[in-house]
Amino acid sequence: MKKSSNTAEDLINKKCKRKTNSLTNNTIKTRRYNYQKKNIVDQIRERRPVPNPWRIGEVAQIVIKGNPELKGRSGQWCIIEEVLNFSCLVRTWDGIIQVRIENLKDVYYSSQQQREMKIISDRLRNIQQKNLEESVRKFLEGLGKINRPFLTTIEEKILRLIETEI
Numbered sequence: 001m002k003k004s005s006n007t008a009e010d011l012i013n014k015k016c017k018r019k020t021n022s023l024t025n026n027t028i029k030t031r032r033y034n035y036q037k038k039n040i041v042d043q044i045r046e047r048r049p050v051p052n053p054w055r056i057g058e059v060a061q062i063v064i065k066g067n068p069e070l071k072g073r074s075g076q077w078c079i080i081e082e083v084l085n086f087s088c089l090v091r092t093w094d095g096i097i098q099v100r101i102e103n104l105k106d107v108y109y110s111s112q113q114q115r116e117m118k119i120i121s122d123r124l125r126n127i128q129q130k131n132l133e134e135s136v137r138k139f140l141e142g143l144g145k146i147n148r149p150f151l152t153t154i155e156e157k158i159l160r161l162i163e164t165e166i
Contacts, residue, residue: 050086052086052088053101054083054104056080056081056083057080057114057118058114059079059080059109059114059117060077060078060079060090060105060106061076061077061078061105062074062075062092062099062105063103063105064103065102067100070099073097076093077144077145077147078092078104079091079117081096084098086101087099087101088101088104090104091125092144093125093143094129094141094144107147114149116149116150120143124143124159126163132166140162143155
């Protein structure tokens with residue numbers, strides 16, 4: 001009897017081990033499958049790379065297109081600082097950020113207009129952002145969203161005043 005009871009316990013233990021092993025194996029397979037999915041997307045992206053159309057120094061406009069990281073930056077113009085495989089480092093009025101290619105829109109400025117925008121960008125970058133009053137910050141944010149490659153005379157005077165005061 002003892003021998004048969006031990007074998008019955010052994011059978012129960014083996015069945016339990018099989019169930020836990022199969023659960024573990026299914027979990028590992030699922031994780032492996034999900035991991036392979038991500039790799040497949042990366043592989044396809046790397047296999048058929050879309051050439052990055054941007055060049056350093058070009059002016060572009062930021063478009064959110066469902067990217068929550070760019071919230072509040074819709075419509076801002078920026079200057080391309082560095083071109084990466086699937087994104088660009090861009091300089092906005094308040095700093096440098098990384099933006100994917102699909103979140104950039106061409107603004108069709110001539111080379112002279114792009115140089116003028118770069119000068120405006122340099123002036124905005126030289127202004128210290130830390131101790132600004134809210135009204136000044138909003139004004140600079142508005143300059144970061146203008147849809148033209150120049151400043152009006154009033155904007156120019158206000159920006160010059162801000163530069164001298166800070």
